[in-house]
Amino acid sequence: MTPTTRADCVELDRTDPLAAFREEFVLPEGVVYLDGNSLGALPRATPGRVADMIEREWGRDLIASWNTAGWWDKPRTLGAKIAPLVGADPDEVVVGDGTSTNLFKALVAALRMSDRDIVLGESGNFPTDLYVTEGAARLTGAVQRRVDPDGPELAAALATGDVAVLLLSHVDYRSGTLRDLPAITRMAHEHGALVVWDLCHSVGAVPIELSRSGADFAVGCTYKYLNAGPGAPAFLYAARRHHAVADQPLSGWHGHANPFDFAPEYEPAPGVSRFLSGSQPLVADAALEASLDVWAKADMAQVRVKSLAMTDLFLRITTGEEPGRRPPLRAVGRRPMVGDGWAGLESVTPLDHAHRGSQVALLQPEEGAGYPIVRALIERGVIGDFRAPDVMRFGFTPLYLRYVDVYDAATALVDVVETGEWRQERFARRAQVT
């Protein structure tokens, strides 16, 4: 069914196979939360799990918990719980540190496996990917090159044959464009390049098949679609075939083959544990564990079906486009104008399903309109966010959003734009961050 009315959405929610998951999350009253692509909502089990970790594991059992509560192995046991979400084997993923740090480890390890010296990245990637590449390249003598990965330049840049490592975001943080991970990985390998995937905006949002695609390395965060809490520990995937040779630079004692020998020289652990460095924040790990236990019950194929249905619905109401049919206006080189869509809104997110993650990015053609529109929507209880220079971002999280939420949010957005409500001066004043 293609929903067109709110009643249609009520009916879709009634038969939604994922409907029960909503009860697993805490959601503020009167809010439609479309920013789970920035910070996932709180799982209902998290406060209790964290309290138990703090009061029993830490407060009562103290250092004994390094053994009895499995603290020492958390980077591996949590990694094993993330593995099915990224299509990896349980012993190919470890949890720890932040995305930036893991990216640095993966990039340097990959560069050391190649006799070439170019790191190919995307011009529009999330800044930390650009900056960390800059840092890793400087230290290793490599050179950063950037292309638009959604155009023909990617193939051309790989075809030069001098690319050591390709670093791409699986889903673009701004536009929500989903890249063809298997095809790009194959193309990179054909040209002798290794691939590091940044999964921050795709893990928990779309099905991922790292092993089957032959991906080399991947990193990702857990605080967006995975609901592990602000700044929660990140993860790193290394294909098993690279474990014996991967040589990462942050050689700390948790990555040692025999950490409790306290040996004077570093000897990397045989498996993916060699990517670990030091102790990890176990209070934060407890929150991650609680959220991964929710994800263990979710079927990613169902998540994807609902995600696409929700973004279709949102796009249809806000832009008047018929999603799934054709590329967005901007991509076909046409200047958008008010009247192009129902409310003058244009989608930056691809309309075709194969290239869409689980977020929708919209433009309103007037300069400077994005920010106040988002603020005006927030005042109505619809939380999205804004990314410079002009993008309004809306994330869709099938585990805790209903079709009626999407309908209500989309119609509120149209109303805010059509009535000119967003033009009130107070909406233009910038908050410090968001």
Add this chain to the structure above:
Amino acid sequence: MTPTTRADCVELDRTDPLAAFREEFVLPEGVVYLDGNSLGALPRATPGRVADMIEREWGRDLIASWNTAGWWDKPRTLGAKIAPLVGADPDEVVVGDGTSTNLFKALVAALRMSDRDIVLGESGNFPTDLYVTEGAARLTGAVQRRVDPDGPELAAALATGDVAVLLLSHVDYRSGTLRDLPAITRMAHEHGALVVWDLCHSVGAVPIELSRSGADFAVGCTYKYLNAGPGAPAFLYAARRHHAVADQPLSGWHGHANPFDFAPEYEPAPGVSRFLSGSQPLVADAALEASLDVWAKADMAQVRVKSLAMTDLFLRITTGEEPGRRPPLRAVGRRPMVGDGWAGLESVTPLDHAHRGSQVALLQPEEGAGYPIVRALIERGVIGDFRAPDVMRFGFTPLYLRYVDVYDAATALVDVVETGEWRQERFARRAQVT
């Protein structure tokens, strides 16, 4: 008063100016916890503070908390709370990542400030310091050299004039030896070397004066004496005079001068924020904040007085030595024998106050005795730990230990050794980790 009986200790506790702090911590019934140098005890305020952070800041306010709850600035506001504990200005310390990662940043930044290429470290330093130095040296083309920092080799190694960076632990993790931070810093500077101090085993244990000593960089953990929870975020200190030039390799977006410009090129922030990389685990930060609020009320001079009185007492009962008088047996080249001390125990920790941190490390001269003695003591409710090859470690935390606790622990240890209780076979069986 030099306490010699349990009644003396009861009296000392009655007049202890720090006595009230014990109520601020959760301590398991029937346990004397002498492992706060490994994992600090749980502050009573922590569970509530973390629950509030999770349920209100994350669960209810969601992304708005990046502004309203000060999430974005946590690395700086928490750094400012650590600053007085290390003798730094509030804007010279940031919190984030782990000790190993911060060590890597500080080492590479220091190496880049020098035209020399030797990193001088300690042969017996905690392994991660050795391994991270190895990793940083390989990437930068530097060379690691190691000496015993408590012997004459340190001065000789610095005098060669080719040392770029000296990396030392302020307190040795095994022996508890305290190094003279101001004097060593001065000596290093006289020879043109920069100094990176590892404060893991000294912060919260002894007063520290980084600024006044002219220290260049320092890193430390917060989960030992600072009670922030297992694996809690670490901190990094950079002297203000280095802020404009320090160039660290993990250039992520949180270290950018204008992170919300999403600029394509990296430009480091003007202050110590340039040492930040990516998002930090805010759930763990909340636990750190709760513990630092306890520390804000503590007078480090009082902490030091009580710490020395407690380690004196413990040493007197367990080794029969008169602490504060002379160096330990091993240091004067004499082979210890049963009968040397009351229970045949020898101190590896210096007896003179100037060289003692807040822990005591003991040896029992029989090979392999250390581990089962520690296990037998744990069965009696006295928790210390064991470090290969043969050291029994006991940490003293003046905020939550009483003199009677120290008396009871010391007499229990003497009893376990004298009665031969530890020789029971079950104590020799190794647990997976400690």
